[in-house]
Structures are given as structure tokens and as C-alpha cells.
Amino acid sequence: MSFRKIFTQHIHEEKCHSLSFYQKNGGYEQARKSLHDWQPDDLIETVKAANLRGRGGAGFPTGVKWGFVPKNTDKPKYLAVNADESEPGTFKDRLIMEKNPHLLLEGIIISCKAVGIHHAYIYIRGEFVFAANRLQNAIDRAYSEGILGENCLGSDFTLDVTLHRGAGAYICGEETGMLSSLEGDRGQPKLKPPFPAVEGLFGCPTVVNNVETLANLPYILEIGAEAYGKIGPEKSPGPKLFCVSGHVEKPGVFELPMGISLRTLIDEHAGGVWKGRKLKAVIPGGSSAHVLRADECDVDMDIESLAAAGTMLGSAGVIVMDETTCMVDALLNIMRFYHHESCGQCTPCREGTGWLEKIAHRIAIGEGRMEDMDLVTEVCDRMVGKTICALADAAAFPAESIVNKFREDFVAAIENGGSPAWIKRHPASTGGAATHV
Amino acid sequence: MTETLAFSSEAMKKYEWLLTRYPTRQAALLPTLRIAESEFGELGVPQMRYVADLMEIPPALVFGVVTFYTHYRRAGVGTYHLQVCSTLSCALRGAGDVVQRITERLGIGTGETSECGLFTLSKVECLGSCDTAPVIQCNDDYHEGLSLEDVDALIQQLRDEAGKGSA
Numbered sequence: 001m002s003f004r005k006i007f008t009q010h011i012h013e014e015k016c017h018s019l020s021f022y023q024k025n026g027g028y029e030q031a032r033k034s035l036h037d038w039q040p041d042d043l044i045e046t047v048k049a050a051n052l053r054g055r056g057g058a059g060f061p062t063g064v065k066w067g068f069v070p071k072n073t074d075k076p077k078y079l080a081v082n083a084d085e086s087e088p089g090t091f092k093d094r095l096i097m098e099k100n101p102h103l104l105l106e107g108i109i110i111s112c113k114a115v116g117i118h119h120a121y122i123y124i125r126g127e128f129v130f131a132a133n134r135l136q137n138a139i140d141r142a143y144s145e146g147i148l149g150e151n152c153l154g155s156d157f158t159l160d161v162t163l164h165r166g167a168g169a170y171i172c173g174e175e176t177g178m179l180s181s182l183e184g185d186r187g188q189p190k191l192k193p194p195f196p197a198v199e200g201l202f203g204c205p206t207v208v209n210n211v212e213t214l215a216n217l218p219y220i221l222e223i224g225a226e227a228y229g230k231i232g233p234e235k236s237p238g239p240k241l242f243c244v245s246g247h248v249e250k251p252g253v254f255e256l257p258m259g260i261s262l263r264t265l266i267d268e269h270a271g272g273v274w275k276g277r278k279l280k281a282v283i284p285g286g287s288s289a290h291v292l293r294a295d296e297c298d299v300d301m302d303i304e305s306l307a308a309a310g311t312m313l314g315s316a317g318v319i320v321m322d323e324t325t326c327m328v329d330a331l332l333n334i335m336r337f338y339h340h341e342s343c344g345q346c347t348p349c350r351e352g353t354g355w356l357e358k359i360a361h362r363i364a365i366g367e368g369r370m371e372d373m374d375l376v377t378e379v380c381d382r383m384v385g386k387t388i389c390a391l392a393d394a395a396a397f398p399a400e401s402i403v404n405k406f407r408e409d410f411v412a413a414i415e416n417g418g419s420p421a422w423i424k425r426h427p428a429s430t431g432g433a434a435t436h437v
Numbered sequence: 438m439t440e441t442l443a444f445s446s447e448a449m450k451k452y453e454w455l456l457t458r459y460p461t462r463q464a465a466l467l468p469t470l471r472i473a474e475s476e477f478g479e480l481g482v483p484q485m486r487y488v489a490d491l492m493e494i495p496p497a498l499v500f501g502v503v504t505f506y507t508h509y510r511r512a513g514v515g516t517y518h519l520q521v522c523s524t525l526s527c528a529l530r531g532a533g534d535v536v537q538r539i540t541e542r543l544g545i546g547t548g549e550t551s552e553c554g555l556f557t558l559s560k561v562e563c564l565g566s567c568d569t570a571p572v573i574q575c576n577d578d579y580h581e582g583l584s585l586e587d588v589d590a591l592i593q594q595l596r597d598e599a600g601k602g603s604a
Contacts, residue, residue: 168506184461
């Protein structure tokens with residue numbers, strides 16, 4: 001079967017986001033069928049059989065996650081759609097929400113029918129004002145056309161959808177942090193168990209699914225689990241949105257089968273490393289992933305292959321760095337991010353991200369010591385697995401891999417009085433200048 | 438100051454509608470703060486107190502929430518909040534030069550507001566627009582794929598818009 005794009009096939013058409021355009025191209029037919037013809041358990045089994053795996057980063061099987069929600073409960077159940085898209089290097093859900101908002105709403109209807117949910121909240125990051133307006137317009141249209149609300153699409157099913165804007169916090173992309181934020185609190189993650197499927201939003205059973213994950217559902221129902229399972233590798237099949245940014249000629253979002261090779265993605269789809277330069281490093285799955293050296297880039301972009309290569313598919317945010325990049329500066333940039341975004345609840349994360357930033361900073365400004373490289377590893381060891389959520393791990397993975405795979409950059413910065421960019425800005429500096437901003 | 442603050446009837450309607458969308462009152466806090474932001478122009482202590490009184494939740498909780506997030510419009514920010522994405526993908530494609538250019542043109546560093554009150558410059562973390570780096574979010578709008586000339590043009594455009602010439 002030839003590969004058919006399901007997210008991006010029409011994005012260059014002016015009215016692609018409108019309801020009439022969507023319906024003209026078969027939109028809401030699968031939602032209609034799911035409401036009228038499907039039994040909830042059959043929907044769950046189909047999504048399990050298709051082996052759809054979450055597209056937010058963790059790659060958990062979606063049907064299995066739905067199956068954890070208790071069937072007989074007096075409490076209301078909720079769907080919390082993760083549209084926070086805050087992982088550096090990731091910009092795919094934004095594309096769906098801006099260009100194909102009804103596809104997301106159709107996926108929401110199908111998942112809610114499967115799990116017996118009557119209220120879905122879409123948590124969209126605060127910065128995405130344009131996408132939020134697009135999505136709200138699509139929701140309003142869907143209500144006025146009887147697609148949402150009471151008697152969805154002429155069925156006896158009721159579904160409300162509420163768009164909820166975040167306000168600028170990376171941690172709200174973590175599922176329990178997102179639920180805290182939806183409850184009107186600071187976005188601080190909560191201990192698991194209890195897992196959201198049992199005790200989530202407002203203390204009720206809650207499914208948390210990513211935008212792209214949900215947008216797969218109409219296609220799975222359309223072509224069937226078996227055909228879907230044949231797209232890409234068996235263990236993590238399906239169409240996938242890959243984001244490529246950094247030092248490439250044509251950065252962008254590329255819809256390809258799961259399992260495309262990283263080299264093909266960079267060289268053919270993203271136009272190759274820019275300015276005719278050589279590749280130095282790639283972060284394959286958002287900045288939380290272990291970095292790959294250029295000689296490690298012959299790998300396929302799927303969950304298993306990248307795990308075998310010691311990194312992860314994550315959010316499929318591919319950040320490319322060319323030969324001129326100083327990995328000390330890259331480390332400093334990434335650690336500043338995690339230090340800024342740590343919610344501060346857990347000491348290993350709050351202090352650890354701060355230490356990692358400080359160590360990277362002092363190496364970058366020529367105050368580093370040779371033992372700092374081992375110190376980074378030591379700090380990372382005291383962070384991973386020791387906190388409520390995975391933000392500490394997300395900082396430690398790039399830190400330890402950058403230091404250990406690009407030791408030559410660190411040795412040079414320590415010996416030469418700073419990173420090349422620092423030395424260029426401060427030619428007379430012997431290190432330790434207090435003017436660094 | 439607090440007594441003079443009040444939602445317009447239209448804003449109050451929006452607020453009442455919000456309360457119908459959540460099973461708890463507090464869950465409406467983040468969107469209500471957005472209403473307050475657009476009604477009052479900024480979220481300072483008096484505005485936060487107003488929201489706390491309106492929603493009957495402790496002012497400390499409202500303050501804790503507002504200060505936890507970075508995207509609310511806090512008191513003292515200029516008319517145009519130039520938020521330059523400085524995370525890795527943007528940094529690799531010249532975000533540092535964009536910040537430097539703004540500093541040269543406006544005479545303000547990061548976290549500072551120009552004397553005329555028009556511009557505040559901030560470095561922010563990933564805006565989720567890495568394919569169009571470097572990116573500035575000015576108030577609600579994204580300005581993407583910026584060259585240094587584009588930065589100059591944007592500043593000029595905003596000055597014109599504010600009707601203050603080349604102040």
C-alpha cells in the first residue's frame with residue numbers, strides 16, 4: 001500500500017481548516033460511524049490491534065491506556081488532550097490545530113465514545129494564540145452544526161469540548177502537571193500512582209492523549225487496524241509527523257511513515273545540513289533525548305530503533321547541529337532551559353538543573369576544570385529516577401550524553417579559556433570575566 | 438485602586454460562562470486571569486486581588502498561580518512585549534543576534550523596558566516554532582524567520598502603530 005498523508009495532505013489549501021472543506025473530504029464520517037455503529041469495547045480493541053502508540057513522547061499504547069479506565073464508576077470521566085507542545089524542537093501539533101482542527105475534534109469524539117467520556121478539555125499552551133483561536137472557531141462551528149454537544153451527529157451521545165489555554169510553563173506538558181494546571185493551580189506534577197486513568201482530573205478517571213495521537217483515530221477506523229499496522233515497523237506503526245529544525249536547509253514538519261531513516265529525513269526531506277557544512281550532532285526526539293554524534297545517525301526513526309541506539313523518538317523533534325556548533329554552548333543552552341522550567345518541587349531536579357547550568361556556564365566562560373566533566377555525570381546520576389516527574393531525567397539525558405560524546409569540545413573550552421563564541425566576544429579575556437550575560 | 442477595578446458586563450458574561458465549563462470554581466482561574474489581563478491590560482497586585490475576590494479564592498493562591506507561569510502580562514511591561522525565543526533551535530539560527538540588534542536599536546537589555554514605555558525585551562524559552570527560527574512573539578503575535586532587517590522593520594512598524602513616530 002502506498003503511503004497516504006493524513007495530517008498534511010491539504011495544508012497548502014487556503015480553506016483547509018474550515019468545516020465545509022473537512023466534510024467535503026470525508027471528515028466526521030468515522031466519528032459518525034463510531035457513534036452509531038461501534039461498541040466502545042470494539043473501538044478499544046481496534047486501537048489496541050492497530051498498535052497506535054502515543055505521539056506525545058512516551059510512546060505508550062493508546063488502546064491499552066484507554067483500557068485502564070474503570071468501566072463501572074459513578075464518577076464522571078474526562079479526556080485531557082495534551083496540546084501543550086512544549087518540548088524544544090517540536091512544532092507538529094501546532095500544525096494540526098492551525099490547519100486541520102476538525103481532524104483533532106473527530107479524533108476526540110472517537111476516543112470519548114470508546115471510553116465513555118462526556119467532557120474533553122484541550123490544554124493548549126498559552127503562546128499559541130493563533131492556533132487557540134482557530135481551534136475555538138472549529139469547536140464553535142462543531143457545536144452549531146450538531147457535531148458536538150447533545151446528540152452528537154444525530155446519536156444519543158453527549159460530548160462537550162472545552163479549550164483551556166495554558167500560560168507558559170514547560171512542565172504543563174507533563175501529564176499530571178497539565179492536570180494541576182487544568183484544575184486552576186500551579187502546574188506541579190503529582191506522584192503516580194494513582195495514575196490519571198484511575199484518579200486524574202478533579203479526582204476522576206482521566207485519559208490523557210496527545211493531539212497527533214488522537215488525529216490518527218479516524219484513519220485507523222477508515223482503513224482498519226490490520227492495514228494501519230502495516231505502515232512502518234510492526235512495533236510502532238503509522239504515519240508520523242517529524243519536526244526538523246536547526247542547521248538544515250529546509251526546516252519543517254514532514255509527514256512520513258514511522259521508521260524513516262534519520263539520514264533520509266535530514267538529507268532528502270529537510271534539504272541536508274545547511275551551507276554545505278558537515279553534520280556534527282543530532283537530537284532526534286526533542287531536547288530531552290540523548291544526543292547522537294554524526295557517526296551514530298544511521299538509525300531509523302521509530303521507537304524501538306532509537307531506543308536501541310541509546311536515545312528516544314520522544315516527540316520526534318529533530319534538532320540538527322553542524323560542524324561549527326560548540327557543544328559546550330549547546331549544553332549551556334539546554335541546561336538553562338531545564339533550570340528555568342523545573343517546577344521546584346523536588347530537590348534533585350531543582351538543584352540538579354541549577355548545578356548543570358552553572359557547570360556548563362563556567363566551562364563556557366573559561367572557568368571550567370577538567371573534573372567538571374565527571375561532575376556533570378555525577379550530578380546526573382543523582383537526578384535520574386529520583387523525582388516525581390521526568391523533568392530531571394529530561395535534563396540529565398542530554399547533559400550526560402553531550403559531555404561524554406563530545407569531550408573534545410569540553411577539553412578545548414577548559415584549556416583555551418572558554419567556548420569559541422565566548423573567546424570571540426572577549427578576545428582579551430583570560431577567563432572569569434564578570435560581564436557575561 | 439481595588440475599588441475602581443471591575444469586569445465589564447461582557448467580561449462578566451464570559452466569566453459566568455467559564456464557570457459552567459468546569460466542575461470546580463478554581464479550575465476557571467487560568468482563563469479568568471486571561472479575561473482580567475485583557476480587561477485591565479496587566480496583572481498587578483490589585484488585579485490579582487480583584488480576581489481573588491470575584492472567585493472567592495485566597496489572594497495568595499492567585500498570586501502563586503500568576504507568578505508560576507511566564508506568559509501572563511505582568512505589571513510594568515511595555516506596550517509591546519518583545520519575547521525572543523532563545524532555546525536551542527532558535528539559538529542555532531541567530532536568536533542571540535536578534536537580541537543584540539534589539540538592544541542596539543532600543544537601548545534596553547533583556548528584562549528592561551524602554552524609557553518611552555513602548556518596548557519590553559525578554560528572552561523566553563521555546564515558542565514551538567523552531568522551523569521558522571529565529572522567532573519573536575510580540576504580545577499575541579508570532580514574527581517568524583526573522584533577519585536582522587526584519588527586526589528593524591518590526592520595531593519601526595510597532596512605533597508607527599503606536600503613533601509615536603521614531604520616538
